[in-house]
Amino acid sequence: MSSTGSPLLAGLIDALRCLPGVGMKTAQRMAFHLLERDRAGGRRLAECLAVAVERIGNCTRCRTFSEETVCVLCASASRDRSLLCVVETPVDQLAIEQATGFRGQYFVLLGRLSPLDGLGPKELGLDLLARRLGEGEVRELIIATNPTVEGEATAHMLAQIARTTGVHVSRLAHGVPLGGELEFIDRGTLAHAFGGRQAFA
């Protein structure tokens, strides 16, 4: 790759390949685009990325990505603390936040039950969730795990935990296509499924 005549450029092209879906050709185009037409954007990306990778951790309350101990959504006084929506990943949280008018709070599992991958109740923070449900503030637990086999198993375990604390449990309405991933569903469908959520059977 030193065939570009510039070791720094070769290094940049190689580094860009850490992005998902970016191969050699795309990385080359990105590097040349930034150097030829958008150095200011490249400089800003470098800064944002360095700061984000260094400072973004997880919210101690909901486990989503956050640079603060408690994230903006958890700290907000205008969110309804009696509604708690459980999602697998921050991407799913963002999808729901953008598609629906949900004004409650979230709990992010950062995964789904998958014993083979070493993901059990402890890794998903279910003890933290049980403690929060036990505080009595949450009135309804909205389960929004992915409609996959592992997501369904996770949903059943979440429902069990909620029942022991007497919290009402609901889940996204049918309408979410089975076998899919939340983040790829169009906003209309997701809003519909969210609005029509039903009691956990």
Add this chain to the structure above:
Amino acid sequence: MSSTGSPLLAGLIDALRCLPGVGMKTAQRMAFHLLERDRAGGRRLAECLAVAVERIGNCTRCRTFSEETVCVLCASASRDRSLLCVVETPVDQLAIEQATGFRGQYFVLLGRLSPLDGLGPKELGLDLLARRLGEGEVRELIIATNPTVEGEATAHMLAQIARTTGVHVSRLAHGVPLGGELEFIDRGTLAHAFGGRQAFA
């Protein structure tokens, strides 16, 4: 975008959109991927990008991207200084370098003749090229501009300059599809066209 609960994350997603072909959804996926699975890669990308944007300028001899005054290819003692290949952009240079066994040197126009865009002989560094041809070291000028209307016009001007200095002029062989861009051609075709280059008519 503060709906992610993290202003830093929102900033990163926004900054990623400066990359060509990256919209909101792709930027989200990239940001979450880096934070969840590849922080080391993200850190390295931030460093490479910052250094590249800051330090990569242009080679004073061939005008390609380089962090040195004279780029690696121009400084190399193992490259044949009697062969000079003229390309429009560093991307085209890279494509030829990767596809062919060319061991000569390059001259990068950083554009093509396009008076409406303010790109004339001066902007393409043709005075620098003429001076270099006048030095007498170059025996053959290989024209590898894109086979577009503007690229053809550029090729004719290059041929004129070379003729005044008595340098032999050749160009990529037929085989390169008309109306296309060099960087998208498969290596085999490009190697064939490069090997079968013909005297400028």
